[in-house]
Amino acid sequence: MYYSKLFGKTNKMKPSDADSANARLLLQGGFVSQMAAGIYTYLPLGLRVLDKIKQIVREEMNAIDGQEISIPMLSPKDPWVATGRWNSIDVLFKLEGAGKKEYALQCTAEDLITPLVKEQVTSYKDFPITLYQIQDKFRNEPRAKSGLLRGREFSMKDLYSFHLDQEGFAEYYERSKEAYLNVYKRCGLEAVIAKASGGDFTERFSHEFQVPAESGEDMIYTDKQTGDVLNKEVVDEADWENTDKYTIQKSIEVGNIFPLETRFSKAIDLKVQGADGQMKEVIMGSYGIGPSRVMGSIVEVHHDDAGIIWPEFVAPFLVQIVPVSWEDETQKTIAEQIYRALQAKGIEVLLDDRDKRPGEKFADADLLGMPYRVTVGRRAIEGFVELRPRSTGEIEELTVDQVIGRLS
Numbered sequence: 129m130y131y132s133k134l135f136g137k138t139n140k141m142k143p144s145d146a147d148s149a150n151a152r153l154l155l156q157g158g159f160v161s162q163m164a165a166g167i168y169t170y171l172p173l174g175l176r177v178l179d180k181i182k183q184i185v186r187e188e189m190n191a192i193d194g195q196e197i198s199i200p201m202l203s204p205k206d207p208w209v210a211t212g213r214w215n216s217i218d219v220l221f222k223l224e225g226a227g228k229k230e231y232a233l234q235c236t237a238e239d240l241i242t243p244l245v246k247e248q249v250t251s252y253k254d255f256p257i258t259l260y261q262i263q264d265k266f267r268n269e270p271r272a273k274s275g276l277l278r279g280r281e282f283s284m285k286d287l288y289s290f291h292l293d294q295e296g297f298a299e300y301y302e303r304s305k306e307a308y309l310n311v312y313k314r315c316g317l318e319a320v321i322a323k324a325s326g327g328d329f330t331e332r333f334s335h336e337f338q339v340p341a342e343s344g345e346d347m348i349y350t351d352k353q354t355g356d357v358l359n360k361e362v363v364d365e366a367d368w369e370n371t372d373k374y375t376i377q378k379s380i381e382v383g384n385i386f387p388l389e390t391r392f393s394k395a396i397d398l399k400v401q402g403a404d405g406q407m408k409e410v411i412m413g414s415y416g417i418g419p420s421r422v423m424g425s426i427v428e429v430h431h432d433d434a435g436i437i438w439p440e441f442v443a444p445f446l447v448q449i450v451p452v453s454w455e456d457e458t459q460k461t462i463a464e465q466i467y468r469a470l471q472a473k474g475i476e477v478l479l480d481d482r483d484k485r486p487g488e489k490f491a492d493a494d495l496l497g498m499p500y501r502v503t504v505g506r507r508a509i510e511g512f513v514e515l516r517p518r519s520t521g522e523i524e525e526l527t528v529d530q531v532i533g534r535l536s
Contacts, residue, residue: 129445131480136171138492145423149273149345150427153436156496159444166280167273176444178283181419182262184441188307192300193286199240199300199325201263205230211239211395215453219267238414241288242392245410251355252402255410260287262419274345276424277380283420289394289413290393292402299413301385304415306502308337308383315422316430316439319382322348324359326387329414333362334386337417338379343428346381349374360478380425388412436497437518445478447535452486452505460511462528463504469472473536494518502531 136158143162146152154160159174170178186196207216221233234240245257256430265284269405272280287304291297305321312319320340323333336359338348347360349367351374360368367373371492393410404410423442430437440446449467451459460481467479478498480489486505493501503514507525515531516523526534 129478131478131482134158134478136173136406138495146275148274148277148424149426150277150424150430151493153427153431154275154424157497159438160276164280166278168276168279168281173444176422177438177442179418180442181422182283182285184260185311185417186417188311188314189260189285189287191267191310191522192258192303192307194258194271196261197259198261198263199234199237199244200477201230201234201266203234203240205232207239207243208232210243211392213239219269221266221268235264235265235267236414236416237261237286238288238388238392238412242396242398242412246288246396248399249400252292252400252408255290255292255400256300257290258287258300260285260415263422274343274424275427276420277426277428279420282418285417285419287415287476289411289415291411292400292408292412294411297387297413298335301387301413304385304413305335308385308415310419311417312337312339312382312422314441316442317382317422320350320357320379322357322379323362324384325361329391330387330389332383332387336381337383339382339425339429340379341425341428342378344378344380346379348377348379350377379423380428382422382425383415383417385416386414388414401460431497434491438497438499443476443497443499445476445498447475447502448480448487448493448496449504450480450489450493451504451508452489452503454481454483456508459504459508461512462508463502466502466504466513466532467533468527470535472528473532475535500535502535521528 138158139156142152143155146155148186158171161171163169163171205214220235223231225231262285264281266281270281272278284536317339319337322336324336326332326334349358349363390409392412398410399407427436447470449463451463452460467477470477497518499518501516511527512525513525514523514533
């Protein structure tokens with residue numbers, strides 16, 4: 129991709145209402161455009177990142193036997209009434225359609241996927257069932273904030289598992305933990321599993337995936353003796369400041385998993401005749417990851433004063449080539465030679481072909497945060513260029529062939 133062709137440009141001015149690093153840097157870098165509070169358009173750079181995160185999620189869900197489906201984001205009122213949640217979910221967007229029929233926009237999908245399974249299954253032999261979708265969700269948040277971390281429209285992967293016995297559910301629940309940790313590791317995040325409230329679904333713990341970060345809204349408590357990690361909500365209030373017992377950190381929640389038990393299968397009357405001829409209630413689990421929230425979290429964790437530092441697997445481009453002067457024929461020729469050679473090897477490259485001052489180009493490269501910058505400058509005529517990893521800032525002078533080999 130030639131930078132001059134890229135839709136979405138950098139902006140030197142910091143957004144006045146950006147209340148987090150991810151909001152500020154993604155807007156300044158031209159990754160997203162804000163339509164309203166908590167509502168963002170993903171521009172080409174941002175969409176490349178989001179799609180890569182979704183693909184990582186998709187691969188890890190497929191690896192634990194997930195099957196991808198797509199439920200309409202717009203749903204009638206009836207399923208929500210059947211589960212008793214039409215009036216109990218305070219962030220549910222409700223709409224009135226033609227003929228004064230009432231609808232809702234998905235904020236979650238337990239209420240919709242359970243009737244779908246009831247409609248489709250015919251035998252105990254169909255179980256276990258694991259279905260997931262990756263699509264936008266909508267929540268009528270009273271105060272959307274923190275960029276992509278708390279939006280009114282956001283990307284969500286929600287997976288639901290259906291089991292006929294507690295043992296099968298427990299086994300799958302543990303498999304999901306490993307899959308989630310794989311997702312975060314591949315995205316460049318070091319997540320920990322924290323015990324959290326089971327809410328209205330279960331008396332047992334649910335589990336959150338938390339990334340320690342000073343910008344986080346949550347507080348996690350790590351027991352210094354056992355190593356157990358707890359969300360503040362399940363810590364005894366008397367121990368909230370107990371640093372002798374706990375290591376206390378701010379963190380960002382990047383995913384959660386819930387034992388739903390039979391909360392929704394009972395509401396929908398989802399039962400299956402077992403091998404013994406007896407009717408069995410179906411046990412469910414819910415497993416959520418927000419790819420857009422993961423994207424925002426990556427920026428919160430991986431940035432400095434100059435801009436974003438994208439991990440390699442999710443970066444919009446692996447390499448940004450910066451000729452100091454695009455008007456210099458030698459620099460232009462060598463920059464395009466490297467560009468074509470890397471592209472031929474399947475490497476994603478952004479070539480800065482703009483007629484801008486070197487300082488402006490370098491500042492933009494730091495703001496955009498591609499993992500590697502190749503600078504084609506005055507020594508290009510001698511066959512040398514500079515390789516600079518964004519994460520370290522260390523500059524190494526290499527021949528053209530060496531830099532192509534290093535990045536391939």
